[in-house]
Amino acid sequence: MNLRILIRLCTLLALTQIPAVFAAEIGSKVPDCELSSINDKQRYTLQQFHGKVVYVDFWASWCPPCAKSFPFMNELHRDLKDSGLQMIAVNLDQAPEDAKTFLAKYPANFTVVADESEQCARDFDVKAMPSAYLVDRNGVIRHIHLGFREGAAEELRLVAGQLLAEKPELK
Numbered sequence: 001m002n003l004r005i006l007i008r009l010c011t012l013l014a015l016t017q018i019p020a021v022f023a024a025e026i027g028s029k030v031p032d033c034e035l036s037s038i039n040d041k042q043r044y045t046l047q048q049f050h051g052k053v054v055y056v057d058f059w060a061s062w063c064p065p066c067a068k069s070f071p072f073m074n075e076l077h078r079d080l081k082d083s084g085l086q087m088i089a090v091n092l093d094q095a096p097e098d099a100k101t102f103l104a105k106y107p108a109n110f111t112v113v114a115d116e117s118e119q120c121a122r123d124f125d126v127k128a129m130p131s132a133y134l135v136d137r138n139g140v141i142r143h144i145h146l147g148f149r150e151g152a153a154e155e156l157r158l159v160a161g162q163l164l165a166e167k168p169e170l171k
Contacts, residue, residue, distance in 0.1 A: 024124040026144060030054070030135045033120030035113035038091060038099055044113055047139070052086040053163040054135040055156075058121060060092045061102035063129035069148040070106040076157060077110040083164045084137070090115050092126070134159050137168035 024031060032047045046054065057073060059066040070089075077087040087110035091099040096114065103112065115121055124133065128146035134156070136142050143159045145152060 024133060024141050024144075026141055028141055030056070030133070030139050030141055031120065031123035033090075033115065033123060034117070035088075035090060035115055035120060038096065038103070038112050038114050044088070044111070046088070046135075049086045049088075050139050051137050051168060052084045053137055053160060054086045054088060055160060056124075056133040056135060057087070057089045058092055058115075058124065058126045058129065058131045059089055060129050061098040062093075065148040066130045067102075067106055069130050069132075069152075070108060072148075072153045072156070074107075074109045076153075076160060080160060080164060081110075085160055085164060087111060088113060090120060092118070092121055092129075132156060134163060136163050136166060 030046050032045050035044045036042065037044070046056065055076070057069065059069070073087055073089065077085065089108055089110065089112045091112065091114050093099045099114065124131070130148055132145040133141050134143040142163060145156055
């Protein structure tokens with residue numbers, strides 16, 4: 001291969017946009033995950049909740065902070081669901097029985113789904129348990145909170161309230 005062709009090829013490759021691996025971050029569109037209900041295998045996608053503020057929480061049964069977050073999420077759901085908040089807890093346990101045992105001890109009064117393929121967790125680039133993502137009515141991630149410790153509830157409630165007060169952009 002002559003040098004001129006090699007230089008052109010390298011230049012072309014350098015200028016070609018190579019898609020980056022998607023990782024959910026503040027300001028990015030929410031990934032459209034395929035999820036299924038833990039109890040009845042109803043199918044969900046995150047895009048179906050466009051127009052609502054969505055609280056997406058990744059959790060697992062072996063996670064002690066997750067046990068602390070569930071009572072808060074029940075309370076938040078109770079207080080804000082009529083204002084347009086959609087709570088979705090995405091379980092990442094390998095064994096569905098582990099999730100069901102956890103839910104028997106810490107019941108959820110909101111949508112609980114499984115990420116059977118683990119693709120949703122990869123798309124969000126989940127780094128901690130639990131990981132909460134607050135998504136505005138336009139499908140944009142506006143807040144990410146890793147873990148759940150003292151003070152987290154107040155911060156998450158405040159951000160959810162702010163997002164619910166915003167009007168969606170007209171298209």
